[in-house]
Amino acid sequence: MTKKTDVLDDFKQAMFDLVHRLLPVDGIRFFIYVPWAQLLQDSASNERLDAMLRQYTETWWSVDPMHPSRYEGQDTVVVTNSMLASDAEWRESEIYQGFYRPNGYFHNCDVFFRQQGRIVAVLSLVRCEPDQAFSADEVAELNKIQPFLEYSLEAIHVSSRIISRTGLSAQFHLTARELDVVEIAVTGLSNKAMCRHLNVSLPTLRSHVQSIYAKVGVRSSSELIAKLASIQMT
Structure with a gap:
């Protein structure tokens, strides 16, 4: 394992720890995003979520209303399923019925990281209980920490892809x-x-x-x- 990879792993673990201190979640996922590709460079906080990610990569990304490709050219930093649909609408959606529900999760919150205007990585948070939607205050908190995490990510990792x-x-x-x-x-x-x-x-x-x-x-x-x-x- 290279020194660069060690540093990235440390960064991801520190980011997971920070999120857990800020708000309660049942799972955390972080992945490097390349336009046209959902690369298998994911890190998840538990084995169930790790297995779930492999399903997403092969199939479910194409029907996910929160997939980063849908937010290119926008300034959106944080998006949740509750911002896109009511709980009733979410329950009827293809992505919930086929992906989240079978895996035991209900709510999802994504934080986007950009470089030169393009989304390059995503931090994804999930919760199991329908009555535990991500609140406006929690979204605001994530918006506050996103610039520092984005800066740190670029300094540690993103430039290496360009190289x-x-x-x-x-x-x-x-x-x-x-x-x-x-x-x-x-x-x-x-x-x-x-x-x-x-x-x-x-x-x-x-x-x-x-x-x-x-x-x-x-x-x-x-x-x-x-x-x-x-x-x-x-």
């Missing part, structure tokens, strides 16, 4: 779109899920993948992952 992409581009002459594909491919997502995240057809994805293989000098996704293992894809 990684720049390094890959220089070393293998990958295009920006090919870099997007690589960032998703190394997570192990299925081709079907990758197509949904990238909003491309399977033939187009295959064309990108074959170009990447040729440039990197590999013949399979496992070889690609192994060759890039020493490069921190963040």
Whole structure:
């Protein structure tokens, strides 16, 4: 494990501890968000939530009204399900019926972190009980701490992704779109899920993948992952 990763892990644990001191929650999730990709760079506060995240990555992100892609170009910092729908409407929603309810959670609150206007990470808080909605005061408190957390995140972690992409581009002459594909491919997502995240057809994805293989000098996704293992894809 690299020193950079150690620092990021410390940052995430400190952020989880801070949230627990500020307000009661039943679970906390933090993930790095790359446009077109829900990367498997999640940290969760318990095993049940960790398993839940894998379901989200493959399927439920596309129907989530709180997915960060829906807030690009906006100034929204904190959003909760109660801000988007009444409890009755939320109970009838596809995301609640298929995702939150089976996993035992009712309320969700997301805090967005941006760099140069683009959302790059999300802190997600969940509660089990329907009568424990995130209050206006709690949302205000999260809005207060968000700028400091965003600054800290950028200093510790976000810039490393830019360095990684720049390094890959220089070393293998990958295009920006090919870099997007690589960032998703190394997570192990299925081709079907990758197509949904990238909003491309399977033939187009295959064309990108074959170009990447040729440039990197590999013949399979496992070889690609192994060759890039020493490069921190963040």
